[in-house]
Amino acid sequence: MSHHIIQVNNLKYSYPGGRQALNGVNFQILHGESVGIVGANGAGKSTLLMHLVGVLFPDEGEIAVGEVPVIKKTLPLIRQSVGMVFQDPDDQLFMTTVYDDVAFGPRNYKLPEEEVEKRVRSALETVGILHLMDRLSYKLSGGEKRAAAIATVLAMKPDILVMDEPSSSLDPKSRRRLISLLRCFTHTKIIASHDLDMVLELCERTIIIQDGKVIIDGPTGEILANEELMEKCGLEMPLCLQGCPVCGTKKAK
Amino acid sequence: MSNMMTSLYNIRILDELAEKRTVIHNIHPLMKVLTTCLYLIVIVSFNKYELSGLLPLVFYPIIVIALADLPLVPLLKRMLIVLPLIIGIGLFNPLFDRSPMVVLPWIQLSGGWISFLAILLKGVLTILAALVLIATTGMTRIAAVLGMLRVPRIFILQLLLTYRYISVLIEEVGRTVRAYALRSRREKGVSFSDWGSLTGHLLLRTMERAQRVYHSMCCRGFAGEYHAGNTSKIRIEDILYFTGWGLYFVLVRFFNIPTAIGSLITGVVK
Numbered sequence: 001m002s003h004h005i006i007q008v009n010n011l012k013y014s015y016p017g018g019r020q021a022l023n024g025v026n027f028q029i030l031h032g033e034s035v036g037i038v039g040a041n042g043a044g045k046s047t048l049l050m051h052l053v054g055v056l057f058p059d060e061g062e063i064a065v066g067e068v069p070v071i072k073k074t075l076p077l078i079r080q081s082v083g084m085v086f087q088d089p090d091d092q093l094f095m096t097t098v099y100d101d102v103a104f105g106p107r108n109y110k111l112p113e114e115e116v117e118k119r120v121r122s123a124l125e126t127v128g129i130l131h132l133m134d135r136l137s138y139k140l141s142g143g144e145k146r147a148a149a150i151a152t153v154l155a156m157k158p159d160i161l162v163m164d165e166p167s168s169s170l171d172p173k174s175r176r177r178l179i180s181l182l183r184c185f186t187h188t189k190i191i192a193s194h195d196l197d198m199v200l201e202l203c204e205r206t207i208i209i210q211d212g213k214v215i216i217d218g219p220t221g222e223i224l225a226n227e228e229l230m231e232k233c234g235l236e237m238p239l240c241l242q243g244c245p246v247c248g249t250k251k252a253k
Numbered sequence: 254m255s256n257m258m259t260s261l262y263n264i265r266i267l268d269e270l271a272e273k274r275t276v277i278h279n280i281h282p283l284m285k286v287l288t289t290c291l292y293l294i295v296i297v298s299f300n301k302y303e304l305s306g307l308l309p310l311v312f313y314p315i316i317v318i319a320l321a322d323l324p325l326v327p328l329l330k331r332m333l334i335v336l337p338l339i340i341g342i343g344l345f346n347p348l349f350d351r352s353p354m355v356v357l358p359w360i361q362l363s364g365g366w367i368s369f370l371a372i373l374l375k376g377v378l379t380i381l382a383a384l385v386l387i388a389t390t391g392m393t394r395i396a397a398v399l400g401m402l403r404v405p406r407i408f409i410l411q412l413l414l415t416y417r418y419i420s421v422l423i424e425e426v427g428r429t430v431r432a433y434a435l436r437s438r439r440e441k442g443v444s445f446s447d448w449g450s451l452t453g454h455l456l457l458r459t460m461e462r463a464q465r466v467y468h469s470m471c472c473r474g475f476a477g478e479y480h481a482g483n484t485s486k487i488r489i490e491d492i493l494y495f496t497g498w499g500l501y502f503v504l505v506r507f508f509n510i511p512t513a514i515g516s517l518i519t520g521v522v523k
């Protein structure tokens with residue numbers, strides 16, 4: 001699997017109980033692209049991302065990652081190449097110490113212990129929490145948990161990175177570190193976020209989702225600067241594109 | 254309320270203790286599991302009136318707790334939860350079985366009381382041994398050892414996920430009760446009329462949460478097997494630890510040491 005094209009065709013999903021969360025989503029993401037997925041609360045972003053790693057399966061339509069369809073049988077293969085950071089870091093930390101949590105993935109692939117340690121250290125270093133290595137993961141602060149959750153995925157060295165609101169609850173410095181880290185990550189990345197400034201910095205392409213449907217799919221700069229469109233989707237322009245609240249001048253970008 | 258949250262923070266104390274580095278913690282998990290198994294077998298093999306023979310077995314948990322530097326209070330608290338059950342099992346023995354028996358040469362009790370105390374002691378020691386094993390080894394390493402011993406994977410998985418689920422459940426209880434307490438005007442507890450919706454809500458939440466945790470495990474290549482990582486080699490010390498305790502248990506099983514000492518003393522006095 002050298003070329004990781006993600007193909008989503010007419011994806012429909014309703015939660016048990018009848019709530020139709022995805023209502024015919026179509027897109028294609030090419031190798032090396034970085035795509036922002038934005039939309040109001042409850043638009044269906046998390047639901048969509050969970051389909052990409054096979055946590056949920058579509059009622060209708062299909063998904064393929066690099067020609068491999070995402071179905072029960074191919075999950076081990078899919079999960080080796082797609083790493084996902086969940087919206088709630090508590091779901092991702094289930095071992096006792098941070099170290100064991102980050103090592104969980106690499107160990108499952110039966111890597112030698114030295115390699116595991118190397119990966120854990122470098123993953124923790126990239127998110128800047130190497131000093132928390134021996135701490136108990138459930139006693140971390142919200143932002144520290146978030147960083148640890150990201151490290152657990154980085155340690156797997158995925159080819160495709162899928163992140164659900166990675167920057168929420170990070171302090172400005174950690175957020176900045178995350179952004180520069182993600183910029184260095186040259187593989188395909190898909191980021192669902194309400195942090196539109198981050199999307200603007202990281203993703204050349206943006207997909208807006210509303211009520212389980214793709215509203216628009218195109219270059220980030222154009223979409224996020226379109227005030228009317230953003231308003232219609234229950235969103236707001238990124239702060240760095242809005243006028244200065246003090247002096248009223250528009251920042252050019 | 255604060256009480257509840259602090260006890261919540263303690264649910265994972267066994268996991269925490271297992272991360273310590275002491276003489277006992279450093280002993281190979283396999284040897285610790287085997288020692289514990291042997292200990293349990295020896296305890297169970299005593300018949301119901303053999304109270305005095307059991308007494309020397311008390312030293313095993315005491316010595317291990319001391320060497321492993323474990324705090325007593327949390328262990329005892331966990332034991333209290335199970336204690337009523339054990340007492341319940343033995344409760345009627347003193348009522349029905351009134352024939353007098355000799356415990357030690359200078360002490361006599363009715364058979365019922367002896368068997369009651371023996372059940373109590375056996376119960377306390379087995380639970381203590383299990384708690385000590387978890388607190389010095391950690392559930393994941395125990396699971397790895399069980400795998401080494403060719404215990405079917407499904408049982409190990411069951412054990413691990415149940416163990417995890419309990420902490421997930423209790424954490425969700427804590428959060429829900431906290432949210433409830435902040436919005437209800439009551440000082441303490443949960444009003445009777447709210448119990449139904451609260452427990453139903455909790456069940457759904459914990460199931461959902463457990464499922465999400467499981468999914469995120471699967472996303473990181475989990476295929477039904479835990480890998481505890483650095484499984485160190487078995488050293489001479491580890492084998493000595495096991496054989497040492499093993500010999501002691503066997504000795505205690507076949508020679509009633511307290512009675513021997515007792516008769517020795519009375520012999521000297523005479």
Ligand SMILES: Nc1ncnc2c1ncn2[C@@H]1O[C@H](COP(=O)(O)OP(=O)(O)OP(=O)(O)O)[C@@H](O)[C@H]1O
Pocket residue numbers: 015016017019020021039040041042043044045046047048087
């Ligand atoms: N477990 C569930 N059971 C039933 N319905 C759900 C469940 N999870 C989400 N939904 C519904 O599906 C819709 C899409 O939810 P989703 O979590 O995908 O939204 P989102 O875009 O990620 O929102 P947010 O920005 O708040 O994270 C919502 O209307 C939500 O009510």
Ligand SMILES: [Mg+2]
Pocket residue numbers: 045046047087164
């Ligand atoms: Mg979401």
